[in-house]
Amino acid sequence: MRINSIHLKNFRNYEEALIAPCEGVTVLAGDNAQGKTNVLEAVYLCCTGRSHRTSHDREMIRMGEDAFYVKVTGRRKDGLHDVEFALTQAGGRRVKVNGSQVKRSGEMLGHITGVLFAPEDLRMIKDGPGMRRRFIDMELSQLRPDYYYNLQRYNRALKQRNTLLRDCSASGASPDTLDLWDNELAVSGAAIQTARHAFVKRLAETASHVHESVSGGKERLKVEYEPDVACGEDEAETQNNLMEAFSQRRAADIKRLTTTSGPHRDDLGVFIDGMDARAYGSQGQVRTCALSLKLSEIELMELQTGEAPVLMLDDVMSELDPERRRLLISRLEGVQTFVTCTDENDLAGAKIGKLLRVKNACILPEENP
Numbered sequence: 001m002r003i004n005s006i007h008l009k010n011f012r013n014y015e016e017a018l019i020a021p022c023e024g025v026t027v028l029a030g031d032n033a034q035g036k037t038n039v040l041e042a043v044y045l046c047c048t049g050r051s052h053r054t055s056h057d058r059e060m061i062r063m064g065e066d067a068f069y070v071k072v073t074g075r076r077k078d079g080l081h082d083v084e085f086a087l088t089q090a091g092g093r094r095v096k097v098n099g100s101q102v103k104r105s106g107e108m109l110g111h112i113t114g115v116l117f118a119p120e121d122l123r124m125i126k127d128g129p130g131m132r133r134r135f136i137d138m139e140l141s142q143l144r145p146d147y148y149y150n151l152q153r154y155n156r157a158l159k160q161r162n163t164l165l166r167d168c169s170a171s172g173a174s175p176d177t178l179d180l181w182d183n184e185l186a187v188s189g190a191a192i193q194t195a196r197h198a199f200v201k202r203l204a205e206t207a208s209h210v211h212e213s214v215s216g217g218k219e220r221l222k223v224e225y226e227p228d229v230a231c232g233e234d235e236a237e238t239q240n241n242l243m244e245a246f247s248q249r250r251a252a253d254i255k256r257l258t259t260t261s262g263p264h265r266d267d268l269g270v271f272i273d274g275m276d277a278r279a280y281g282s283q284g285q286v287r288t289c290a291l292s293l294k295l296s297e298i299e300l301m302e303l304q305t306g307e308a309p310v311l312m313l314d315d316v317m318s319e320l321d322p323e324r325r326r327l328l329i330s331r332l333e334g335v336q337t338f339v340t341c342t343d344e345n346d347l348a349g350a351k352i353g354k355l356l357r358v359k360n361a362c363i364l365p366e367e368n369p
């Protein structure tokens with residue numbers, strides 16, 4: 001897919017900006033804290049319905065303003081798609097797709113598809129399982145609104161169940177209503193696990209061949225879904241497994257005031273030549289793995305939708321050694337890419353289509369790259 005325009009109003013430090021990227025690599029260059037990442041954040045918001053760096057949507061409203069507005073227009077094989085996202089200080093969200101207001105937020109997904117690669121992703125292998133779950137969730141949510149809804153449903157139920165556990169402990173009341181939440185968690189949780197299982201199976205295949213090329217044939221990468229509660233033969237059996245786990249762990253949950261089992265504790269196992277990279281990988285190895293996983297994400301999205309998503313590289317070039325940088329650049333062909341950087345020397349070797357300078361929330365006129 002290809003993004004034609006990005007329009008921001010009172011978004012982060014921007015009063016107003018209109019950006020027309022090129023088909024290939026558009027570079028956003030500038031000093032620190034000028035507004036480069038903010039542009040990518042706005043695009044990501046229109047892809048996923050959330051920011052990649054805050055769960056407090058209001059932080060994105062320009063200080064002193066009442067609301068922000070973002071519109072991203074893009075072309076897919078089947079025609080033009082645009083997503084508009086507006087948020088007020090009161091917390092009201094208004095999302096439009098192709099000019100029509102959507103009733104459920106999941107309806108905005110899949111129109112503008114994107115993969116964001118930021119320095120923290122390079123730490124995905126060593127950081128806690130939360131980052132690895134997020135990697136899976138973000139890809140699946142963009143491709144499957146039902147997954148997004150189940151995740152919402154699960155997280156809401158989890159919050160309710162944990163509140164109940166704390167309330168029961170405070171009041172000494174019997175936690176009868178926990179049954180209700182156990183059931184809700186098992187139904188949505190089993191759907192989540194089924195989708196994750198299938199996704200990681202596809203990811204494993206793609207990541208293995210991508211990694212072979214990224215590591216120059218030196219390493220074998222294996223990724224595996226590691227559910228906290230075992231998956232069954234089918235979704236119904238997974239649901240039963242979850243119900244059983246919740247009931248078995250109930251006493252422990254009441255004691256610890258939190259739900260200690262379920263898909264919110266799943267992980268993605270990452271192994272290099274049979275060694276657990278999460279525990280034993282060297283810094284270089286885990287970075288290469290993260291790069292392979294991100295590149296696989298693009299490939300899988302392309303396989304699923306028939307066209308490549310846009311790629312957003314936020315400051316990653318400076319974090320990669322020249323060899324990996326070269327590898328990444330070699331894979332940008334045919335993928336519309338946004339790259340932010342403070343030093344253009346980090347992009348040596350890349351075919352830059354458009355170079356935009358970002359200065360104090362202004363996008364300066366195009367320079368010849």
Ligand SMILES: Nc1ncnc2c1ncn2[C@@H]1O[C@H](COP(=O)(O)OP(=O)(O)OP(=O)(O)O)[C@@H](O)[C@H]1O
Pocket residue numbers: 011012013014030031032033034035036037038039059060061062063315340342358
């Ligand atoms: N809600 C907001 N209202 C006004 N300004 C904001 C808001 N949120 C962030 N900013 C400003 O945006 C700037 C940061 O923008 P951004 O993260 O895009 O920087 P950057 O160009 O990517 O910098 P770096 O190179 O350090 O990553 C900061 O100056 C910050 O104060």
Ligand SMILES: [Mg+2]
Pocket residue numbers: 036037038314315340
């Ligand atoms: Mg930045």
